[in-house]
Amino acid sequence: MHLTRLALTDFRSYRELSLELGPGVSTFSGPNGEGKTNLVEAIGYLATLGSHRVATDTPLVRQGAERAVLRAAVTGATGSALVEVELNPGRANRVRLNRAPLPRPRDILGTLRTVLFAPEDLALVKGDPGERRRFLDDLLVATAPRYAGVRADYDRVLRQRTALLKSAGGKARLRGPARESVTATLDAWDAQLARTGAPLLAGRMRLVAALRPHVEAAYQAVSGGPPGEAPGMSYRSSALNTDDGFEDVEMAALETALLKSLDGVRASELDRGVCLVGPHRDEVELSIGGLPARGYASHGESWSFALALRLASFTLLRQGHEDPVLILDDVFAELDAGRRDRLAGLVAGAEQVLITAAVPADIPDVLAGTRFEVQVGVISRVG
Ligand SMILES: Nc1ncnc2c1ncn2[C@@H]1O[C@H](COP(=O)(O)OP(=O)(O)OP(=O)(O)O)[C@@H](O)[C@H]1O
Ligand SMILES: [Mg+2]
Numbered sequence: 001m002h003l004t005r006l007a008l009t010d011f012r013s014y015r016e017l018s019l020e021l022g023p024g025v026s027t028f029s030g031p032n033g034e035g036k037t038n039l040v041e042a043i044g045y046l047a048t049l050g051s052h053r054v055a056t057d058t059p060l061v062r063q064g065a066e067r068a069v070l071r072a073a074v075t076g077a078t079g080s081a082l083v084e085v086e087l088n089p090g091r092a093n094r095v096r097l098n099r100a101p102l103p104r105p106r107d108i109l110g111t112l113r114t115v116l117f118a119p120e121d122l123a124l125v126k127g128d129p130g131e132r133r134r135f136l137d138d139l140l141v142a143t144a145p146r147y148a149g150v151r152a153d154y155d156r157v158l159r160q161r162t163a164l165l166k167s168a169g170g171k172a173r174l175r176g177p178a179r180e181s182v183t184a185t186l187d188a189w190d191a192q193l194a195r196t197g198a199p200l201l202a203g204r205m206r207l208v209a210a211l212r213p214h215v216e217a218a219y220q221a222v223s224g225g226p227p228g229e230a231p232g233m234s235y236r237s238s239a240l241n242t243d244d245g246f247e248d249v250e251m252a253a254l255e256t257a258l259l260k261s262l263d264g265v266r267a268s269e270l271d272r273g274v275c276l277v278g279p280h281r282d283e284v285e286l287s288i289g290g291l292p293a294r295g296y297a298s299h300g301e302s303w304s305f306a307l308a309l310r311l312a313s314f315t316l317l318r319q320g321h322e323d324p325v326l327i328l329d330d331v332f333a334e335l336d337a338g339r340r341d342r343l344a345g346l347v348a349g350a351e352q353v354l355i356t357a358a359v360p361a362d363i364p365d366v367l368a369g370t371r372f373e374v375q376v377g378v379i380s381r382v383g
Contacts, residue, residue, distance in 0.1 A: 001076030001113060001322050002352035003043065010065035011087075012038035013377050025353045025369025029360040034374045036356040040116060040327045043354070046072045046083050047114040047325075048138060049095075049105060052121075058089040074112045077322045081111050106152075110145040113317060113324035117310040117331055124309055125286060125293050125302040132284040133204075139211075139313050140203050142324070147203055154196040158280055161189040166273040186266070193278055194258035198251050200279045201237065201258070208235040208284065214312035221346055222311070222339055223304045229289045231305055238281035303334050311346060323351035331355075332362040340364050 008017040013035045028036050037053070041060075044052050051060060061068045068087040073080060085108075086094040095105040102108055123131045140147040168182045212233050219231040239261040240254075249257075258278065262269075265276045275281075286293040288301055297305065317324045326347055332340050332355075344364035347353050357363050360371070371383035 001074055001325065003072050003112070003325060004075050004080070005071075005073040006039075006043065007069075007071040008039075008042055009069040010062040011042050011068040011070055012060060012062060014038060014042075015062060015377065017377070017379065019372075019379055021352070021354075022370060023352050025348070025355065025367050026372060027360065027363050027367065027369055028354070028356045028372045028374050028379065029358065029363070030374035032358055035377050035379075036358075036374050037118065037329055039374070039379070040118070040329050040354060040356060042070050043072065043112075043325070043327060044114055044116045046070055046085060047109075047112040047116075048141070049085070049093075049109065050138075052116055052118050056089070057087045057093070060087055061089055072112060083108060083111050106145070106148045109141055109148055113142060113321075114327055115142075115310055115314040115317060115324050116327040116329065117307055118327075118329040119334075121306040121310060122302055124306045125297065127294075129283040132286070133280070133282065135309065136204050136207055136284060137200075139316075140200075140207055142313070142317055143207070144203075147200075150196070150199050150203065154193075154200050154279065157189065157192045157196045158275060158278065161186075161193055162273075162275050164189055165269055165275060168270060190259060190262045193262065193275070194255045197239075197258050197278045198254040201239075201282070202249075202251060202254055204279065204282070205235050205237075208233060211309075211312050211316055214315045215308050218311035218315070218346070219304060219308035222307055222335075222343055223301075224338055224342055229301075231293070231308065232285070232287035232290070234285050236283040236285050237279075238283075239277040300334075304339070307331065307343070314350070318350075325352045325354065326350045327354045329356050330358070332357055332364070333359065 002023045006019045008014045070085045084096040095102045240257045
């Protein structure tokens with residue numbers, strides 16, 4: 001699929017922007033701070049209903065404005081669609097598809113599919129486990145939008161169960177009927193957590209298994225390094241031993257395993273007032289040449305790994321489907337000449353690639369495509 005038009009009102013530094021886009025490569029260059037990342041952030045938001053830079057919507061609305069409006073026209077195998085999002089910080093956002101309001105914003109997911117690589121992705125390798133869980137969950141949603149519901153259900157149960165653990169914590173030494181009542185309520189929440197957690201866990205484990213060969217190939221392709229530096233990726237569950245091919249296990253068995261493991265930690269959970277097992281405590285372990293990437297990998301290796309995760313996502317998402325829009329924010333400045341050329345070769349065939357760079361010369365010639373300049377919030381076509 002590809003974007004044919006993007007229009008922004010009061011998004012970040014843009015008061016008003018209207019941009020025609022075509023398939024193939026488009027590059028956006030211009031000095032630091034002129035709005036290149038703001039542009040790709042808006043496109044990412046239309047695809048995922050979230051920013052890759054901030055967790056709340058407030059910074060996305062232009063300083064002094066009340067709301068922001070983002071619009072994109074998307075053309076794909078099934079025709080064209082108009083996606084619109086109105087950001088109202090502090091109030092409900094509004095989402096429209098082909099001008100019809102969607103009661104549930106998340107129903108827009110899947111209309112525009114993107115893979116966005118940005119410098120912030122370094123956190124996928126160097127950051128907390130939460131970064132990698134979010135990466136997996138976002139990719140799950142991109143592969144199958146129904147996972148947005150799976151994730152929302154799990155988050156809701158987790159919040160409620162955690163609240164119960166907190167309030168029950170002080171009563172750990174209760175006896176008699178009072179204790180029985182807490183136990184019965186927790187039992188019910190354990191069942192809910194296992195029921196909603198199992199499909200999330202299953203989805204993530206299958207995803208890691210499917211992604212792994214593509215990550216290895218992409219890392220090798222970008223780094224051009226010897227096979228000894230092969231990257232590793234494995235899912236580590238807080239609830240069960242995932243060493244031996246758990247990705248094939250049936251849902252009921254996963255649910256049972258989660259329940260059993262919840263049972264085993266009940267006493268410490270009550271003591272500490274936190275939920276100790278479940279997908280929200282899991283980790284995706286990344287390694288290079290057998291050493292943990294986090295804490296060991298060099299800056300360049302970490303960067304290549306993060307890029308490989310995104311390129312692998314792209315490969316996975318295009319399998320059996322049309323291409324997502326591939327967005328590379330500021331990727332070339334960090335790469336040496338060999339890596340630049342190899343990356344260019346990898347992405348040149350995608351249906352639509354949007355590339356930003358502060359220095360246009362950093363972009364390899366094969367990716368020249370349609371050139372835009374970004375200056376003080378104005379985007380003009382230059383080639
Ligand atoms: N809500 C907002 N309202 C107004 N201006 C904003 C808002 N959020 C960000 N900006 C401005 O947008 C600019 C940053 O734009 P952006 O991140 O797109 O730059 P860039 O072109 O990607 O730069 P670089 O080359 O350094 O990555 C900053 O000057 C910032 O002050
Ligand atoms: Mg930028």
